[in-house]
Structures are given as C-alpha cells and as structure tokens.
Amino acid sequence: MDDKLNIVTTFLHNIIVYNIPLLYGTVGEITIEKSGSLNLGVEGTMAVGAIFGYILGCYANSMVVGVLVAFLTAALCGLIFAVLTVTFQANQNITGLTITTFGLGVFFFVGNGVKAVSWPAMNNYANIQNGFADLAIPGLSNIPVLGEVLFDHNILVYLGIVIALVMWWYLKYTRTGLRLRSVGENPAAADSVGINVRRYKYLHICLGSGIMGIGGYYMGLNMNGSLSSSCWINGYGWIAVALVIFANWSPAFAMVGTVVFGFFNTLRVSGPSLAMAFPGPLGWLAGVPSQLYQALPFIITALVLIATSVKKSKNSGQPAALGLNYFREER
Amino acid sequence: MAEEYAVELRGITKTFGPVVANHNVNLNLRKGEILSLLGENGSGKTTLMNMLSGIYTPDSGTILVDGQPVTISSPQDAKRLGIGMVHQHFKLVDVFSAADNIWMGAQEAGFVLKKDRYRKIEEMTKKFGFDLDPRKQVCNMAVSEKQTLEIIKVLYYGAKVIILDEPTAVLTVQEIEKLFGVLRRMRDEGHSIIIITHKLNEVMDISDRVAILRKGEYITTVDTKDTNEQELTEWMVGHKIDLNIERPKMEKLKPLLEIRDLTIRSDEGNVAIDNVSFYIRGGEMLGVAGIAGCGQKELCEAIAGLRPIESGKMIHKGENIVGLSPKEILAKGISMSFIPEDRLGMGLAPSMSITDNMILKNYNDAKGPFVDRKAGREDAQRVIEELGVVTPSTETPVRRLSGGNVQKVLLGREIKAGPNVIVTAYPVRGLDIHSSYAIYNILNEQKKSGVGILFVGEDLDVMMALCDKILVLCHGKVMGVVHAHKTTKEELGLMMTGSLDLTHKYEDKPAGYAADSLFQEKGEEK
Numbered sequence: 030m031d032d033k034l035n036i037v038t039t040f041l042h043n044i045i046v047y048n049i050p051l052l053y054g055t056v057g058e059i060t061i062e063k064s065g066s067l068n069l070g071v072e073g074t075m076a077v078g079a080i081f082g083y084i085l086g087c088y089a090n091s092m093v094v095g096v097l098v099a100f101l102t103a104a105l106c107g108l109i110f111a112v113l114t115v116t117f118q119a120n121q122n123i124t125g126l127t128i129t130t131f132g133l134g135v136f137f138f139v140g141n142g143v144k145a146v147s148w149p150a151m152n153n154y155a156n157i158q159n160g161f162a163d164l165a166i167p168g169l170s171n172i173p174v175l176g177e178v179l180f181d182h183n184i185l186v187y188l189g190i191v192i193a194l195v196m197w198w199y200l201k202y203t204r205t206g207l208r209l210r211s212v213g214e215n216p217a218a219a220d221s222v223g224i225n226v227r228r229y230k231y232l233h234i235c236l237g238s239g240i241m242g243i244g245g246y247y248m249g250l251n252m253n254g255s256l257s258s259s260c261w262i263n264g265y266g267w268i269a270v271a272l273v274i275f276a277n278w279s280p281a282f283a284m285v286g287t288v289v290f291g292f293f294n295t296l297r298v299s300g301p302s303l304a305m306a307f308p309g310p311l312g313w314l315a316g317v318p319s320q321l322y323q324a325l326p327f328i329i330t331a332l333v334l335i336a337t338s339v340k341k342s343k344n345s346g347q348p349a350a351l352g353l354n355y356f357r358e359e360r
Numbered sequence: 361m362a363e364e365y366a367v368e369l370r371g372i373t374k375t376f377g378p379v380v381a382n383h384n385v386n387l388n389l390r391k392g393e394i395l396s397l398l399g400e401n402g403s404g405k406t407t408l409m410n411m412l413s414g415i416y417t418p419d420s421g422t423i424l425v426d427g428q429p430v431t432i433s434s435p436q437d438a439k440r441l442g443i444g445m446v447h448q449h450f451k452l453v454d455v456f457s458a459a460d461n462i463w464m465g466a467q468e469a470g471f472v473l474k475k476d477r478y479r480k481i482e483e484m485t486k487k488f489g490f491d492l493d494p495r496k497q498v499c500n501m502a503v504s505e506k507q508t509l510e511i512i513k514v515l516y517y518g519a520k521v522i523i524l525d526e527p528t529a530v531l532t533v534q535e536i537e538k539l540f541g542v543l544r545r546m547r548d549e550g551h552s553i554i555i556i557t558h559k560l561n562e563v564m565d566i567s568d569r570v571a572i573l574r575k576g577e578y579i580t581t582v583d584t585k586d587t588n589e590q591e592l593t594e595w596m597v598g599h600k601i602d603l604n605i606e607r608p609k610m611e612k613l614k615p616l617l618e619i620r621d622l623t624i625r626s627d628e629g630n631v632a633i634d635n636v637s638f639y640i641r642g643g644e645m646l647g648v649a650g651i652a653g654c655g656q657k658e659l660c661e662a663i664a665g666l667r668p669i670e671s672g673k674m675i676h677k678g679e680n681i682v683g684l685s686p687k688e689i690l691a692k693g694i695s696m697s698f699i700p701e702d703r704l705g706m707g708l709a710p711s712m713s714i715t716d717n718m719i720l721k722n723y724n725d726a727k728g729p730f731v732d733r734k735a736g737r738e739d740a741q742r743v744i745e746e747l748g749v750v751t752p753s754t755e756t757p758v759r760r761l762s763g764g765n766v767q768k769v770l771l772g773r774e775i776k777a778g779p780n781v782i783v784t785a786y787p788v789r790g791l792d793i794h795s796s797y798a799i800y801n802i803l804n805e806q807k808k809s810g811v812g813i814l815f816v817g818e819d820l821d822v823m824m825a826l827c828d829k830i831l832v833l834c835h836g837k838v839m840g841v842v843h844a845h846k847t848t849k850e851e852l853g854l855m856m857t858g859s860l861d862l863t864h865k866y867e868d869k870p871a872g873y874a875a876d877s878l879f880q881e882k883g884e885e886k
Binding site for chain 2: 208210221
C-alpha cells in the first residue's frame with residue numbers, strides 16, 4: 030500500500046517539478062501582454078535564457094549567476110522585441126515569431142558549438158547541484174502526502190510561485206500596475222494623462238522576457254544539462270502562450286493553469302507506473318499512446334479558446350489594445 | 361501694455377506629409393472666457409487643439425501660455441502647463457472604474473493603491489458640483505457620464521485651460537443645457553475654455569468670442585454678441601449659403617414599409633428594440649430620434665436583414681420580409697446606409713477605390729466570373745459628378761477622402777440602385793454645414809420621387825426641419841410619433857429620456873399601425 034501511495038505522491042510531486050517552467054513562461058508573457066504587446070517569442074526567449082544561464086552558471090559554479098544571466102540574456106531578447114515593435118512599429122506577431130526562430134537558432138549554435146569543445150555537465154558543479162536540490166520547508170513538509178507534494182521542492186519552484194504572487198499583487202494593487210494595465214487597455218488614454226507609454230512597454234517587455242528566461246534555465250537544470258538533438262524548451266513556450274488565455278491574464282490563475290496542464294504532461298511520463306500500481310481503475314493508462322498526451326495540452330487550449338470566445342465575458346482579462354502598436358500622431 | 365492671454369498661438373503650421381492641416385494660424389484665448397472654435401470638416405480645428413494638448417507638435421510657430429513661450433512635446437507637458445483636453449473620442453479605459461481612470465494619471469498617488477482613492481475622488485467630484493459614482497466602471501456608463509468623468513479628470517489634474525472637442529455631438533438637449541451650465545460656472549471660477557462645435561446655435565448660446573478657421577487657415581475672431589449665424593457661416597464656408605432646410609410636401613401615398621411589434625436583441629442578448637411598430641409611406645421621411653445606443657443600430661440592421669429578429673413582422677408593400685437574406689431584401693428595393701461613429705466601419709471598404717466600392721454592391725449582376733470594372737468606373741464617375749464628390753480620381757481609396765465625401769459615395773451608391781425605401785442612419789454625422797446640406801438635398805430628391813425614407817439622426821433641429829414625422833425611441837421602446845412641424849425640441853428631449861410617453865395619445869387605434877395598411881392577418885387572407 031505504501032508503495033502505491035509513493036507512486037501517487039511522486040506523480041503529484043512531479044506535476045510541479047516538471048512544469049514550473051510553464052509558470053515562469055506564462056507569468057512572463059502576462060507581464061508583457063498586460064502592456065498591450067503580444068510576444069510570440071516565448072519559446073525562443075526561454076531557449077536563450079536556458080543556454081546562456083546554464084553555461085555561464087556552470088563556469089561560475091553558481092546558480093545565482095545562472096539565474097541572473099538567464100534573466101538578463103532573455104531580457105535582451107525582450108529588448109530586441111521592444112525596439113522593433115515599440116520604436117519601429119513592426120508587426121508584433123511576426124517579430125515574436127522571429128524571436129522564436131532566432132532564440133532557437135542561438136540555442137543550437139551556442140549549444141552545439143560549446144559542446145564540441147567541452148560541454149559542462151552538471152555533476153561537476155557541486156554548487157549548482159546543491160542549489161537545485163530539494164529544500165524542504167520546515168514544519169509544512171512534514172504533513173503527510175501534501176508536505177512532499179507541495180513543500181519539498183528546489184528553490185526555483187518557490188521563486189516561481191513567489192514571482193507569480195508578486196506579479197498578481199503588482200498588477201492589481203499598485204499604481205504602477207494600474208498604469209501598466211491602462212497602457213495595455215488604451216494607450217491613447219494613458220498617454221493623454223501623462224503616462225510614458227513607451228517606457229512602460231519597454232520595461233515590462235524586458236521584465237517579462239527575463240522571467241521567461243529563468244524558466245528556460247530551470248528546464249536546463251532539470252534535464253541535468255544533457256543536450257540531445259532537441260531543444261530543452263520542447264514547446265513549453267508555446268503552451269505558455271496558450272496558458273495566458275487559459276489563465277485569463279491573471280498570474281494567480283496561471284498557477285492553476287500550470288497544474289492542470291502539468292497534470293496531463295506528467296501523466297505521459299507517469300502513466301505506465303500508475304497503470305502498474307492500480308491495474309484495476311487505471312490499467313487503461315498503459316494503452317494510451319504517449320503522443321496523445323503530447324497533443325492534450327493543445328487540445329485543451331483549443332477547447333478553452335472556443336469556450337472563451339463563445340462566452341463573450343465582460344470580465345475578460347485580455348487587454349483591449351493587445352497586439353496593436355501605439356503611435357501618438359496616428360490619424 | 362498688451363493684454364496677457366491664457367494661451368496664445370502665433371503662426372502655427374502643421375503638415376502631415378503633403379497635407380497642410382494648419383497654415384500660419386494665430387489664436388488667442390483670454391483668461392476666464394469661453395471661446396468657440398468654428399470651422400468646417402478638415403479645417404484643422406482638432407489638429408490645432410491637439411498641438412495644445414501635446415498629441416501633435418507644430419512644425420513651426422510659437423505657443424505662449426500666460427505670456428511665456430513654451431514647448432509642448434507630450435501630453436505630460438500640457439498637463440504640467442495646466443492645459444486639459446476632453447477629446448471627441450473619449451480617452452478612457454473601459455474596464456477601469458471612474459476613480460482609477462483619474463488615479464492612473466494622478467501625481468500624488470502612492471505606490472500601493474488604497475481604498476481611500478474612491479473617497480478622495482468623490483470629495484473632489486462633489487466640490488466641483490458633479491454627481492458621479494467613483495466606483496462605476498466606464499463600460500457601464502452612459503455617454504454623458506463618460507463626458508462628465510473626462511471633465512472631472514481634467515479638473516482634477518488642475519487644468520486652467522480646458523479644451524472640449526465637439527462635446528455636444530453625443531448629448532441630448534437636456535444634457536447639453538446641463539453641460540453649458542457647468543462650462544459657465546467653470547468660466548466664472550476663472551477657467552479659460554475652448555469649445556469646438558459645428559452647431560451655430562450652440563456657438564451663439566455659450567461662447568464669449570468665436571474664432572474661425574477655414575481650410576487650415578485662420579480667418580478671424582469676433583465677439584459673439586456682435587455677430588450672427590449667417591455671418592459666421594459665410595466666414596466659415598467662404599461664401600453665402602442658405603441656412604434653411606427644405607421640406608418638400610408630398611401627397612399621401614400607400615405605406616411602403618410597415619413594422620409591427622418588432623422585438624430585436626442586441627449582441628449582448630439584451631432587448632434592443634422592444635415591441636416597436638411604425639410605418640413609412642412613399643414620399644415620406646420618418647425621423648428616428650433617440651439617445652445613442654437606444655436600438656437604432658439594431659433596427660437598421662434588422663430591416664436590412666443583417667440581424668435576426670426575436671418576434672414581430674416587417675412588411676414591405678404587403679409582403680413579409682422577415683427571414684429574407686440581405687440580398688433578397690436589397691432586390692426588393694430596400695437600401696440601408698449606416699454611418700457608425702468611426703464613419704468608415706460599415707458599408708464601404710476603406711482601402712478599396714470608389715470604383716471597387718461601387719462594384720461591391722452589384723458584382724452579382726455581371727455575367728461570368730469576372731467583375732465589370734468598366735461599368736463600375738462609370739457608376740463611380742456618375743456618383744462623383746451628380747453628388748459633387750471631391751476626389752482626385754475614381755480609383756482613389758475611399759479612406760483618403762474626407763468624411764463628407766465618403767458619406768456621399770456611400771449614399772450615392774445606395775441611391776444608384778434605385779431603391780424605394782432608404783434607411784439611413786447618421787448620414788451627416790460629423791459633417792460640416794456644406795456637406796450636410798448636400799446630403800439633405802440628395803435625400804429630398806429621393807423623397808420627391810416617391811421613396812420612403814427612414815432617417816436615423818442625432819441633431820433635433822435638423823430632424824424637425826427635414827423630416828415629416830419623428831419617431832422617438834427610448835431604450836428600445838417607442839415613446840411616440842410626432843409631426844415634425846408641430847413638435848418642440850423640449851418635447852422631443854423629454855421623450856428621448858423617457859419622461860414623456862405619447863404612444864397612447866390616440867386611443868382609437870394601436871400606435872404605429874397604418875389605417876390603410878397593406879398588411880393582412882393570416883386569418884383574413886382570402
């Protein structure tokens with residue numbers, strides 16, 4: 030019986046461990062979209078943060094350095110996006126897609142180039158390994174099942190949750206957050222009361238991109254830095270774009286979205302062991318092809334999109350000016 | 361010593377590419393006065409004011425505030441100099457509360473939003489003598505409330521100079537009176553006010569002085585008490601113009617279009633038109649008055665077959681048209697032209713040429729898979745000549761034309777098809793006197809040839825002069841149908857706000873049913 034309980038606990042634990050990058054990506058994208066910019070470059074931005082954060086973090090043998098580098102390099106991607114769309118008024122969709130292509134290109138270029146010389150393996154860097162080790166919260170982690178599922182994680186999991194909560198508070202309860210939302214809703218109105226629309230867009234595009242970068246770095250660490258033929262990000266950036274809609278542009282709901290999507294993601298990995306442990310009720314899981322699990326997040330996203338567009342809610346968190354460039358002298 | 365003005369503009373020039381919006385304009389605003397800025401469409405009024413509010417920066421010229429030369433390169437600069445503008449299209453965030461719309465630009469607001477901002481805004485609202493719930497979301501506000509909020513916002517930021525761009529265009533008579541009261545009080549408290557409006561009676565009513573622009577150039581400034589509407593018009597247009605609107609008298613013809621107990625829902629699922637009955641005869645113009653958003657749009661769309669109806673009947677020459685496709689309704693000779701607030705959103709494809717827009721309506725008549733561009737060009741040419749559209753060529757994208765010309769193209773295309781019923785909503789929306797009269801003439805010509813016209817309008821003076829009868833809507837309900845030459849503006853205003861219901865004035869027959877109806881109940885059919 031304990032064995033079975035363990036399998037369930039591990040499954041639930043993994044939902045969080047493997048999917049927290051989705052939360053970083055989603056919260057980052059919400060930060061950007063609330064300024065009225067639609068950045069489809071999440072995948073590429075995360076990839077850039079991942080590869081630079083990982084390599085430089087290893088060389089410095091410090092996870093803090095890794096996080097900072099991931100944040101800054103990803104923010105740089107955001108800066109490119111901001112320069113192109115805010116200053117030069119380029120189409121946001123195309124610019125975002127370009128950032129994705131660019132970011133993945135950088136990932137493979139840097140990743141494969143450095144690998145040929147000497148690819149840093151995480152095992153060689155004790156500080157990084159220790160930094161990424163699980164950190165049980167005293168007291169709370171002793172609660173049976175729940176303690177291990179929720180309160181025994183590496184520090185970046187906690188950081189992700191803290192960022193999501195802070196972002197939620199920032200958007201809802203601060204004057205800067207209010208101004209940011211006004212920029213995303215109606216930049217002309219914001220401009221007319223003296224809010225510097227450009228500055229707000231630049232700052233939040235870079236900030237949001239940086240947050241995504243940490244999520245990318247996390248994925249590298251979680252994969253032990255092993256570089257196979259595919260990118261570490263593996264489509265998470267795209268799911269994050271969808272999760273923004275699922276979460277109705279709320280960083281708090283992004284946490285719920287992460288868990289829901291993470292559930293199916295993790296089922297793909299844990300399906301067979303769950304089927305083995307509970308042959309009666311869950312035996313059928315063994316027969317489900319893994320490709321279906323991979324498709325599920327996108328199917329759910331499609332369903333959510335349909336549901337939200339059918340029910341035209343007044344309370345939609347979607348910024349009214351999302352995707353539209355603002356030019357004051359337009360007539 | 362020269363008089364010190366609140367604001368003085370000297371030699372302001374502003375160009376957009378090849379278009380000269382303002383050329384060497386001089387304007388001054390005295391302290392504590394209301395100045396009307398008058399001019400036709402495209403005369404550069406809004407552009408000029410946008411340079412004061414920091415939206416545009418002038419190419420050349422000097423702006424002086426309180427006698428000091430200043431540079432206004434952003435709305436923030438304008439705010440700092442105490443200049444506030446209430447734009448024609450309100451600059452409000454729909455999903456924010458009234459208080460947050462003010463708070464987002466407030467200087468003294470701390471980092472964390474506190475609940476007491478509602479109280480502060482409310483106190484300030486009371487102080488200026490307004491009535492507005494600071495917690496109400498903008499998207500739930502009526503137009504007049506939004507305007508009030510804009511004015512409070514400007515006052516809250518400490519503006520001494522207040523610019524209002526066509527503030528009366530969206531208000532009812534009573535609301536305009538109230539607004540003018542507010543403006544007078546603000547003037548007496550020492551604010552200097554510039555108001556842009558097309559309506560001459562309002563200019564005479566509210567302003568101390570009038571400044572006139574024509575085609576981007578400054579003409580003159582006069583004291584309101586020394587001038588009259590005729591003189592102002594001549595300055596504005598550049599030549600004499602007859603200000604009387606003609607109302608041709610026609611003999612009574614059979615009802616053409618009869619609407620019975622019609623109920624329609626809006627996009628949001630609310631009842632937009634509630635059990636409405638009326639009829640239009642041939643050679644008759646029926647005006648529809650009502651505050652914006654009282655179901656006018658839904659009614660027009662339903663008649664054109666663009667919107668499903670909930671219940672009721674629509675009879676055209678004795679035939680039911682409910683459920684027919686827009687194309688079939690068009691084939692019966694019912695034409696609909698709706699000019700929405702942005703003036704390009706409906707009926708015409710803005711980036712396509714005049715010719716292409718002509719073809720849009722009758723591409724189906726051509727044989728084979730190709731469009732007949734030659735015929736389309738001829739149609740375009742004819743509309744341009746007959747209605748006097750000012751355009752470089754038939755191939756000019758509609759978007760490039762000025763508002764009046766766009767509306768002429770739209771109306772011209774509808775008339776060309778030879779309709780017997782014309783439904784037209786806001787055909788003179790945003791147009792200057794010159795273009796408006798051209799449109800009235802077009803409609804009157806149609807009326808004389810026996811066409812029935814449903815004229816959804818906003819200017820009561822015009823409707824009382826132009827229409828035969830006026831139907832008043834209030835929240836989708838009919839408040840009554842009155843004879844245009846017998847009613848008064850006050851009566852219409854009361855009906856529009858729902859305070860006066862004249863539907864049961866004639867008890868002998870159900871309101872809105874024609875006595876000589878061509879419509880027969882199913883049971884009566886022989």
